[in-house]
Amino acid sequence: MGAMLGSxxxxxxxxxxxxxxxxxxxxxxxxxxxxxxxxxxxGICLTMIQLAWRVxxxxxxxxxxxxxxxxxxxxxxxxxxxxxxxxxVSKGEGxxxxxxxxxxxxxxxxxxLSAQSFPTAVLWRCRTYMDSGLFKLPILSTVCRxxxxxxxxxxxxxxxxxxxxxxxxxxxxxxxxxxLDTGGWLCFFPEGQVNKEPDTLLPFRFGGMKKALxxxxxxxxxxxxxxxxxxxxxxxxxxxxxxxxxGMRVLAPDGAKAFVAELRxxxxxxxxxxxxxxxxxxAKHAQIRMQAQYDKLKVDLNGxxxxxxx
Numbered sequence: 001m002g003a004m005l006g007s008x009x010x011x012x013x014x015x016x017x018x019x020x021x022x023x024x025x026x027x028x029x030x031x032x033x034x035x036x037x038x039x040x041x042x043g044i045c046l047t048m049i050q051l052a053w054r055v056x057x058x059x060x061x062x063x064x065x066x067x068x069x070x071x072x073x074x075x076x077x078x079x080x081x082x083x084x085x086x087x088x089v090s091k092g093e094g095x096x097x098x099x100x101x102x103x104x105x106x107x108x109x110x111x112x113l114s115a116q117s118f119p120t121a122v123l124w125r126c127r128t129y130m131d132s133g134l135f136k137l138p139i140l141s142t143v144c145r146x147x148x149x150x151x152x153x154x155x156x157x158x159x160x161x162x163x164x165x166x167x168x169x170x171x172x173x174x175x176x177x178x179x180l181d182t183g184g185w186l187c188f189f190p191e192g193q194v195n196k197e198p199d200t201l202l203p204f205r206f207g208g209m210k211k212a213l214x215x216x217x218x219x220x221x222x223x224x225x226x227x228x229x230x231x232x233x234x235x236x237x238x239x240x241x242x243x244x245x246x247g248m249r250v251l252a253p254d255g256a257k258a259f260v261a262e263l264r265x266x267x268x269x270x271x272x273x274x275x276x277x278x279x280x281x282x283a284k285h286a287q288i289r290m291q292a293q294y295d296k297l298k299v300d301l302n303g304x305x306x307x308x309x310x
Contacts, residue, residue, distance in 0.1 A: 006240050013060045013239025018139075020052035025139050028146040039184075042148040043124040046115070049143055050123055053116040060239055063230045065113060068247035068300060075119055078220055078250050089183070096183035098217035100208070101126065102251070102286060104224065104294060105189035106198040109231035109238050113224055113246060114187065125185045127176075132168075150176050180215050187222070190286065194233055198225075199298070201291045204283040212256040213278055219252035219259065221290050225297040245301040249293055256282060 028045045036044070057063060078099070088094035101122075103114060115123060132151040135141045150172050153165040180186060190204035212219060224246035231238025252259035260278045263269065263285055273281055 009060070009062055009241055010235075010237055010239040013056065013063070014237040016059045017053075017056045017237070017239075020056045021139050021143065024048045024052040025142040025146075028142060032146065038148075039182075042127075042146065045143070045146040046123050046126070047120060049147065050115050050118075050120060053112045057112075057116060062241040063239065063244070064242070065117075065244040065246065067117065068245065068297060071246075071248045074220070074248050074250050075122070078218065078253065079119065079121065081218065081253060086183070096181065097255075098180040098215045099125075099185040099220070100212050100217040101185070101187035101220050101222050102190050102204075102208075102290065103187065103222045104198070104201055104290060105191050105194050106224075107194065107227040107231045107233055107238070108235075109227045109244075110189070110224065113227065113244065114222055117246060118222075122185070125183065126187045127179055127184060128187045129176075148179075150179075176211070177215075180217070186211075186217075190283070196233070198228055199294075201287055201294065204287045206279050206283055209256075209279040209283045209286070213260070213282065216255040216257045217252075218250075218255055219286065221249050221251050221286075221293055223247060223249075223290055223293045223297060225294060225301050243301060245297045247293065247297055249289075251286060251289055259285075 027048055031041060031044060034041075057065065082097065082099055085094060085097040089096055101114075101118075103110060111128075118126065127147070128149050129152050130144055130149045132153045135144050135151055151168075152172070153168040155163040155165055176186065188208055190208050191202040192205040193202070195202050211217075224244055226242055226244040229242030230240050230244060232240070257278075260282050263281055264274070273284070276284070
């Protein structure tokens with residue numbers, strides 16, 4: 001009975017999600033015919049897909065997604081800081097300050113949850129990295145290209161293998177830098193792959209940490225728990241009954257460089273950490289902070305830290 005109910009829920013969610021993706025992709029195609037500035041066009045497309053995914057979730061109430069109590073204040077805090085930068089830039093007194101949003105990666109639902117949960121003003125400026133293979137899928141490719149996401153070109157499709165096409169990725173990285181230099185923001189999964197063991201975050205890959213330091217980006221963490229219950233890792237479509245808890249925390253409100261500098265000032269910093277390069281130290285302690293956030297959300301989700309649907 002439980003399996004049948006799950007299949008019905010998945011089928012219902014799949015139909016609603018497909019219909020919403022179709023209208024969003026179609027609207028993006030039509031919008032591309034209008035004489036809009038590139039970033040304006042991409043921002044509108046992001047707003048469309050956010051609406052499409054919010055509507056899809058609305059019609060799947062058995063997927064219960066709840067934000068923690070302090071995220072709203074955290075979002076307000078970082079938005080105020082970024083607004084101050086925008087004012088300085090408009091007066092010619094400064095330059096754009098990048099913002100990077102780091103997330104844990106356990107399921108395809110991570111992307112949908114992020115897009116439907118971010119404040120619209122934040123999502124408008126965000127772009128992310130995506131496997132180049134996703135740009136070949138029907139409907140989703142239209143959405144990805146219209147939004148302006150960045151492709152990652154892998155030489156191997158084997159899980160956990162990170163051999164990439166350096167030439168193609170270097171060209172894409174120039175587009176990322178241009179995006180950040182002109183006031184754009186970036187969200188990505190620093191683990192670099194879908195985690196088979198969601199309760200223990202994987203070590204963060206160094207590429208994103210180096211980029212954060214090079215641009216002195218402000219950093220925030222968007223962490224969620226329970227995504228694998230509503231959309232299992234290997235499932236082609238989600239929609240299973242379950243509960244998800246998510247939240248945002250500001251990690252480096254004054255930038256990645258200031259965060260690392262504060263770490264190095266700590267009297268109890270061990271000798272191994274002291275010897276680390278900045279990007280390695282950043283990766284380690286960002287992962288530690290995100291793990292702590294995950295653990296807290298998991299306890300909040302079920303009270304005892306165990307998923308009751310197990």
